[in-house]
Amino acid sequence: MSSGWQDRGKWGGFKPTPESIPPSGVVFRFRSDARKIPVNVTPLNPINFLLRAAFIVPNKLAIAHPDVPHPSFYTFAVWAQRVQNLAYALIERGIQPGDRVAVIAPNSPMIADAHHAIIAARAVITPINIRLTKDSVDYILEHSGSKVILVDHAFVHLVENAKVPVIVCNDTGRPDDPYEQLLASGRRFSRERGWLGLDMEMNEDAAASLCYTSGTTGRPKGVISTLRGSYLAAIANAYETRMDRNSIYLWILPMFHACGWTYPWAITFAFSTQITIRSADPDLIWHHIINSGVTHYCAAPLSSIISSHRARRLDDSRSITAVVAGAAPTSSLIGQLEKLKIRVTHVYGLTLAKLSSFEVCSETYGPFTRNYHRPAREVDETKGLADEDSRIMARQGHAFVTSDEARVVYQAKEGDPEDAELKDVPDDGVTRGEVVVRGNIKNRFTSIIAIPRPRRKHFAEVILGVAIWLFRNPDGSIMILDRIKDLIISGGENASSLSIEQELSRHPDVLEVTVEDSTFRPKDRHAAFEKELKKYAAQVLPGFARPEWVEVVDELPKTSTGKVLKHVLRGRAAKL
Template sequence: MVFIINAFQPTRESIPPPNVSYQQKQTSGLPTHLHPLNPFPFILRAATVYPDKLALAHPDVEYPTFFTYRIWAQRIQNLAYALIEAGIQPGDRVAVLAPNSPMIADAHYGILAARAIITPINTRLTPPEVAYILEHSGSKLLLIDRGLMQLVQGLKIPFIVNNDTGRIGDPYEDFLSAGRRFSAEKGWAGLDVELDEGAGAVLCYTSGTTGRPKGVLTTLRGSYLAAIANVVEGQISKDSTYLWWASSLAYPHPLSEGNVLLNNRILPMFHAAGWTFPWANVFAFATQITMRTVDYSQIWKHFLNSGVTHYCGAPTVQIGIVNNPAARPLPRSISAIIAGAAPTAHLIGELEKKGIQPVHVYGLTYTYGPFTRCYDQPSWALLSLEERAKLMARQGQSFATAQEVRVVYPPKSEDDQEVVDVPKDGKTVGEVATRGNIVMKEYFRDPEATRKAFRGGYFHSGDLAVMHPDGVIAIMDRSKDIIISGGENASSLAIEQELASHPHVLEVSVVARSHVKWGERPMAFVTLRQEHVSAWKGKHNVFGDELKRYARTRLPGFACPEWVEVVEELPKTSTGKILKTNLRTIAAKL
């Protein structure tokens, strides 16, 4: 890894004292054979075992910062004491509004060390949405990046601004330094230990596409176990380097009614607590690189020169990576942990040509991120790329530390508590349900929504799927995305998979559009691969006819698109997911 780290000097208060101890306060009243599970002590273990290993690199900014595990641990301790001095009590919520950067990485540890609950907020939300989350969560303090102050103008919540410099004079650095002084060098033994592993760890808010955002409360125990599962499933180790990157800019999108992300974003730490990877990477003693903005050329520089081994992102992000001019075969393999949609055969092939190995997982904010994985089988090596991709596109089986995933029939009535599995025939559609270690504790301050989601003792996801004979689930759609055409249910995801196999298609999204005879029919929004854009310029209707003919060779008639719209970009969320709500609005007006 090539970083010039000697030029950076951490603040004096970031240097741990001589003979620093990483032992926490001794607890009483617990059995000898038990300790409460909590991901926060991962940093103490890492600082003990590899104190001088690079833990956190933030190189692509005006003021680059680099922290070893011992330095980072001290800064986290300082943050915990600073929060306590600011009046934060156990169970209080501390909000964080920041792109991928050292501060939000600190927060995933320091807030838990203070026995409080981290409330990460999506940086792409509007000021009213941010205000609602801060009010609903009851957050007592806000840690905010300098570039996002416009989102909280006029709000009365106390806040600490981070200028992202790591230098003296930065308000966030001054806050940490005050915490060190307040600690009076009592160290880790001066911080109380949370004895309840069922206590809240993270309060995330859903996107709110169908109403007000809902608060999803997850626990210390679940965060610990989900993080370890990601280490196991992602095969992360002390030799791993994980890349975080995000966009901090908004652009008007031609297919949206507001500002959405034009440059794709990979998994940010604010999204479902970064799928618990902020803890997973530290448990594995890995190095993490944080980037504030999207720059695919810069990404490739890190791929080629910084020893990157792992990153996470939706297929739309992977498309941007493999199509960047800087893309080339890598000198070493990189694992791309893919979720949000199934990768197509073409995308899998392009990733593999570059030395990027896709790991397809499925999960939700309610399940700490991934809780299933599509495990590749030895027999797949004998299959064609397209056959292998169809198998890899399935959502798989339960993760390590997760309980079994089920596909169940919908309830017969609102009070029906019976949970019955659909047959393992790969055809009967039901709802994905699960329970156990890595399922949220509750919807925050919403017992009725919690009751509905936990019918029959299982979490009901709202995702529709089939169960194959080999015990592998395959998502068919969100319930709201199923297209009902002439009484037949058509999966928009299945249609997209087939249309995306057309050699000229870069990305595609399918939604329902009203039809006089059939009730609904599929409408496809398509972007073209760059090398084919000029060939179809001024002839998008001709391409639409070509794609419909192609679809008829691969799909039943009711699932073939009735309309095809070629567009320059598809509207996307901050995490790279296609905004079907926007596309449905457009289709409804046609």
Template sequence: MPSYTPPRSSQPPTGVPFELSLSTHPSTPHHRSSLTPVSFLLRAALITPRKLAIDHPERGYGFTYEQWATRCLSLAFAILSVPGFKAGDRVAVISPNAPLIADAHWGIPAVGGIITPINIRNTPKEVAYVLEHSGSTIILCDHEFTHLLPEANGKVKVVVSKDSGGQDKNDEYEHFLDQGWQAWQRAQQAELDKFKSRTKPSAEPKTGWKLLNAPLDEEAAIALCYTSGTTGRPKGVLTNHRGAYLSAISNAFEANITADSRYLWVLPMFHACGWTFPWAVTAALGTHHTIRKVDNTVIWDALRNHGVTHYCGAPTVQIGLVNHPDAKKLDHKVNVAVAASAPTANLLAKMEGLNLHPVHVYGLTETYGPFTRRYFEPEWAKLDVDARARMMARQGHAYLTSDEVRVVRTDSSTTSTEDLIDVERNGKETGEIVIRGNMTMLGYYNDPSATSKAVMKGWFHTGDLAVRHPGGEIQILDRGKDIIISGGENISSLMVEQELAAHGDVLECCVIARAHEKWGERGHAFVVLTEQSKGKKGKEFIEELRKHCKGRMSGFAVPEWFEIVEELPKTSTGKVQKNVLRARFASKL
């Protein structure tokens, strides 16, 4: 970006070498270093200093890796300069996918702070709860979301960003960074003066990033991410430096991100720290391409004209993209991580036709984002798109740095057996997905009761019901609360949705349990039609949908009711809010 000149807070030093490593605590043994994802940025700035690290074309600015490392060090010292700040304090970030929240993933943990990203689609009341529960003492807020801020409180430092990159002289965030830069210069000069006044030989003075220490304990908390709270108050998921480091390595590896990759920020960085991709892309020396909101026109421009190679998003995002007027086959392959649910056969065919190649991943906020994926098998090449979609729908195997995922009998979690008992690998016996190890949260913040309910016998219980196939891969049948129990038969709402979505007129669908006088429960299907099929709402069409389902599932699994709707309620990350649909239906009773 030749027309853009970064502010001094983002320009690497010229008078002295720019030190790009953290200091090690004297008590750290020679054979060990604390794992922290902060090291990825410093390594990238050392190896590829002039490579574009983050590009923000909507606002006309971006930074090379050495500029970004400078900027994040300025942010680190700015945070350190806030009166009363200490390691372990929570720093909240209210921002869309802009450099502000990307900066925060480095500057906050670099000084021992805990980044607390907040969902910008929450209400002021919900945001107030998270801020109070987390006890955040600093808030970094984008200018478009100041309406989410609580009333002024002298105990909390609020910094508002105009997302100008320094081009607006009245940008408060840029002033904050400059104050940090000045504090850094003072600390560095004090080190240099001490070195000059020495009376005997001594070690070189600490400059640049050497002024900060790597975490003494890699188990120290790095992030506090709140769940969606669809069934009650959101819970704060606490994760650590070690887990973030290893999860980022896994995501870079599993997504095949390299130094030639350009990652498009469609997935919100506020969602589980963007599944650790802020750290993963940097670890691979790739480039971040940021856009402030999910705008399909902007996304297609990025895909066509900016060399984007990777992005993540739920099926609802893909549906919008493949049906957009700008959708045309790309001249290069784009790797797409799809979560929340697997792409249907119709969606898979459309994506592949546009050179968008999905990989199905599965995870939770409690697991740093995805921790399993469906690995491609050569035999799939011989299958038609419907059969391939069925194979892809499985959640697969654990990531590189994760322990093996298990599916265990639900009663073994609470019985007196010494360990959990795995289900048979027959693709039939249902159990609960559990996980432990590197890619699992520390626990729920200030909520030991919720933590003890989720972590039993040394394993985190996800609440997702699944089977395990002979090949070892897992496949989710449903969330425990979403299973439909009809006449003693368990019906997977996900299975019904997958089969119903295979109908050519169906764009999206969702199935929930509805009380039934005879069977206890039956399925109620909410269906969104494709643009070409709008208007098909009569009894004949409903019977057509019913007949379609009867040919693909047991009779008791066929929804009793079909309701055509304009759209499905969703969370900020594209998950269908079944609780909202249940409430909507309940209000009709």
């Protein structure tokens, strides 16, 4: 199970830079004026998770970055020193509380550093999708008002002609790396004042991060997350996925995506070790699953993990928790993962959602609901979950511990008074409605928002994901019926593209499937398989929901976080 790097003596001779070594007697505590804080109140801040880990388990491996020409490995104490150095370096370069600092990088130690050091400097991290066009990156940099840019060497082209200072990281961990030189300058600037030389942010509702959409339907839109919200969301993620000091987390989900669903902080809260890989290569993922003792990962429903030639069932002493979101996983995918002893924790959340017909953005720090395995179920360990149980696990489930009940309500009607009560749908698994939640997950907005008057009162209390239809099952769990724009009208009935996809994916020869509405018909394409799949659909779907044509493709177009680009497919279907 070992790939040879977990033990300190097997780190390939790697040594952190001298500036990364903490002094003796280090104090892992911010400067604060205790007289200004009630004795029963501590402002919540996720940077404190790292300080606590460095204090309690200083010599435990925090970050492993093994799959690069110059691998690097950092214990919690060393990593905390590096984070401190970066915080001082940013302050030295004029960063003030509330300033934005942009980060453009794949999963690597630098972006992990940034998620802690920027808020330690009381600034706001703005992680930017590395797959965006330069035009979109330019827009985000200007719109966010970022004062400094940290960029990985592979993405320097995205910041050409930038108007603010740019620091390049060559991802080597060596003293001649420009990023390492930045950290060294921060250490010198600190004059060994340590953490006690950095002021604690007294306002837990201060901004922690500013994340943007991918801009696929217009200019990117941003949402600000708070320190309090990030802190509580991180605890919820660690708790709901049972992460602890024995856990090893593999970074597949990009850290730039909604701050990695707050897992950069959930990992440190749990004292877990994290492995950073620069790309989500299925074979590399399986290398670490097999050899590195991985216990957790987050990702969209990656069928490539199942189809990799390295995929195999884990031995009886192991299992992995896969936190799956980004797109609704099919029951077939869940069942196949469980056969490999990859236990699926299906979560649901809003990163940035357009609310119905008006330009509004909403975020829930990534996941805020999850489906729970039923303890009474019977599982055949040689086959994985029973088929019906896989279907149940494909639901979006119940709200996280840090929020109130996730409700499904009728859409407010035009002309309703401002104080009209939201009406819950019955628990019949049929009646559709919209999801509303409240609790310790609500973000602030940085976009201009227009809220129709009938919803203004309730919007102050809840986050609405009204671009999606859901229903509630008899056990109280919620389930997505479809995105409103993806519902298909067929034979006078509302056909859910997601439900159709769930059924068709159960066919043994279907790896992935997506369903689109179109009046066009392709001719003579994959005729044999089309006939077979139509016959299969007739057995599992009502007449109005059966596909009229089938197109087989090598790969479905997807976003950087694994969601199928249905608008691209709609355009393709319109040309058939």
